[in-house]
Amino acid sequence: MSEYQKRALAPIDRNLAGIFFFIYMIAAWSFGLFPTSIIEGIVDNLTVNTVVSESMIIIPALLIMGIWIIIREHRKNTVEDYKPISLADRFMFREIKVSTLLMTLLYVAAITPIIILSNAISLIFVDNTMLDMSSDILSLPVIPSVFFSAVIPAFIEEFAYRGLVYGGFRKDCRPLGATIISALLFGLMHLNFNQFCYTFIIGITLALLTEAAGSIWPAIMVHFIINARSVIGMFVTEHFNNGFFEEYLENEDFLSESMYPVIPIYAVISVFCIIIAGAIISWIAKNEGRYNPLRLILANREYERTRRSVWTFPLIIGVISAVIYILLIELSGL
Numbered sequence: 001m002s003e004y005q006k007r008a009l010a011p012i013d014r015n016l017a018g019i020f021f022f023i024y025m026i027a028a029w030s031f032g033l034f035p036t037s038i039i040e041g042i043v044d045n046l047t048v049n050t051v052v053s054e055s056m057i058i059i060p061a062l063l064i065m066g067i068w069i070i071i072r073e074h075r076k077n078t079v080e081d082y083k084p085i086s087l088a089d090r091f092m093f094r095e096i097k098v099s100t101l102l103m104t105l106l107y108v109a110a111i112t113p114i115i116i117l118s119n120a121i122s123l124i125f126v127d128n129t130m131l132d133m134s135s136d137i138l139s140l141p142v143i144p145s146v147f148f149s150a151v152i153p154a155f156i157e158e159f160a161y162r163g164l165v166y167g168g169f170r171k172d173c174r175p176l177g178a179t180i181i182s183a184l185l186f187g188l189m190h191l192n193f194n195q196f197c198y199t200f201i202i203g204i205t206l207a208l209l210t211e212a213a214g215s216i217w218p219a220i221m222v223h224f225i226i227n228a229r230s231v232i233g234m235f236v237t238e239h240f241n242n243g244f245f246e247e248y249l250e251n252e253d254f255l256s257e258s259m260y261p262v263i264p265i266y267a268v269i270s271v272f273c274i275i276i277a278g279a280i281i282s283w284i285a286k287n288e289g290r291y292n293p294l295r296l297i298l299a300n301r302e303y304e305r306t307r308r309s310v311w312t313f314p315l316i317i318g319v320i321s322a323v324i325y326i327l328l329i330e331l332s333g334l
Contacts, residue, residue: 013172014169022315023060027059028056032325045136046133050152061159094215103287107280110274111205114274118201125193138238173307178207178310179207181315184319185318188326
């Protein structure tokens, strides 16, 4: 193989994943430069807010996918004996068994306590971002609210963060690094401390689920259920306790103080549920004829010489800018 062909085969997937997040943060900062009156008008409208925020994800994701396709075709034409990976395999659109989807429902229940625990801990320090959006969510009928809060984010964000980002890092990097960095970027993407805490945990669980199934479809299901459950819960709460969210917004300290007794309870429950979630992951991997992702992570050192670091220059800049953005948002709310 010539030197040109060796350079042509240089790994690109982790680089493109890092560039994607870098572009996303450029969009986020650019949006932040809009006049306050315009931003407030968008934030206070669930429909427009969803379209804008998800467009900031899907547009660079599709751009990166297009670049990947161009590079793949170039390699096919210039590199001898090159075996191209299919679009479905690279972005993890593989079909899965119905039994895997049914087991995914149990997986949602198993990971719920650790999500609640991480959210409760974050509420000691910051406000509940989701409840702060309650007036916008409740301003629409339940079905449109679920569509804009659960359906659209589930498809777009899973394509971007499990298909493009995790799928990219897992090809070129060590399993543990790919899992953690994809979860980190998914958490930072929400650009606030409260959602970062529990979406980082969700990101880890969804990366493991995606690896076990070899597909993003179960992750899309989990993402949809988690978001839809929150939205429907708001409508149910408001129906039986009219004015609850208005009262909460007037006294936000009450909710954070009520979290203190919940934390130790959910900490204990989470330990047992994590074990159950691990068993479900193992079952799904076996059911789909794949290697257990938990064993991949335990064998992480075996990949040290053959895999690269997750960190690239665009990714580092993107992560630093996201952290600065979150700090500015939290400090401005003090």
